[in-house]
Amino acid sequence: MPGLLSFLANRQAGSFVPGIDDLVYGNKDQKVMGVAEKMKKGQQAVADLAAFKHARKSKNDAAAKTALDRFTANKEFLGYGYLSTPEEAVPPVSTAFYSFHIMVVLGSFFPVLFVACLFYTFKKKIATTRWLLSFGVISLFLGYVAQQMGWVVAEVGRQPWAIQGLMPVKVATTNIAVGHVQATFFMFLAVFPLLLIAEIKIMLKQISIGPEGM
Numbered sequence: 001m002p003g004l005l006s007f008l009a010n011r012q013a014g015s016f017v018p019g020i021d022d023l024v025y026g027n028k029d030q031k032v033m034g035v036a037e038k039m040k041k042g043q044q045a046v047a048d049l050a051a052f053k054h055a056r057k058s059k060n061d062a063a064a065k066t067a068l069d070r071f072t073a074n075k076e077f078l079g080y081g082y083l084s085t086p087e088e089a090v091p092p093v094s095t096a097f098y099s100f101h102i103m104v105v106l107g108s109f110f111p112v113l114f115v116a117c118l119f120y121t122f123k124k125k126i127a128t129t130r131w132l133l134s135f136g137v138i139s140l141f142l143g144y145v146a147q148q149m150g151w152v153v154a155e156v157g158r159q160p161w162a163i164q165g166l167m168p169v170k171v172a173t174t175n176i177a178v179g180h181v182q183a184t185f186f187m188f189l190a191v192f193p194l195l196l197i198a199e200i201k202i203m204l205k206q207i208s209i210g211p212e213g214m
């Protein structure tokens, strides 16, 4: 739809919306700064932050103030200082794209299913409309798919940032011992299948009892 993206982004149809190439390589005409330039400023900010910390440690107030002033000038680019290449600033586009589309298709399908169920309930035919009941059963599982796709969109789409522009994920990784992470992981690996088995058992039991008054 012509103009819609511009409107969504800037509340003005026909306004410029930067694409991935504009954001990564810059666009002088539209005054978009490229990642290479941001990386230079970021590297300066990283160096100034280190100089500030060093000056504070050695109680050199004048040097600390100079370093802090220099850091402040570039601080919004800090995270770019840790990137190795401009292309690293681009998230895995196709994963985010397809996950988003699967989520939205399912998010549009669920209300349609809901309205269909409502319609057949009012017509008092819901219990005998087998195709609709089959969709209902499949949709139990599709809800989880949509949820997982949403999570993929959020986590993959934010890459490489833990904090947008300030801290890339590779700098944000914790120094917790591997064993601790493994212990939590295996605990979840044991608990969740048990909960799943319990849930499926309860659902099967209810299904075998059937709806009330039938």
Ligand code: HEM
Pocket: 103, 104, 105, 106, 107, 108, 110, 143, 144, 146, 147, 148, 149, 150, 151, 152, 153, 154
């Ligand atoms: C028309 C339908 C939908 C639209 C337009 C939509 C849009 C979005 C967007 C834009 C995000 C990313 C948010 C971010 O910036 O992090 C997101 C995340 C998410 N979505 Fe959807 N969504 C839809 C349907 C659904 C459905 C049906 C489900 C689940 C049943 C779902 C579950 C999630 C989850 C779990 C997240 C991740 C939230 C997070 O971890 O921050 N979405 N959705």
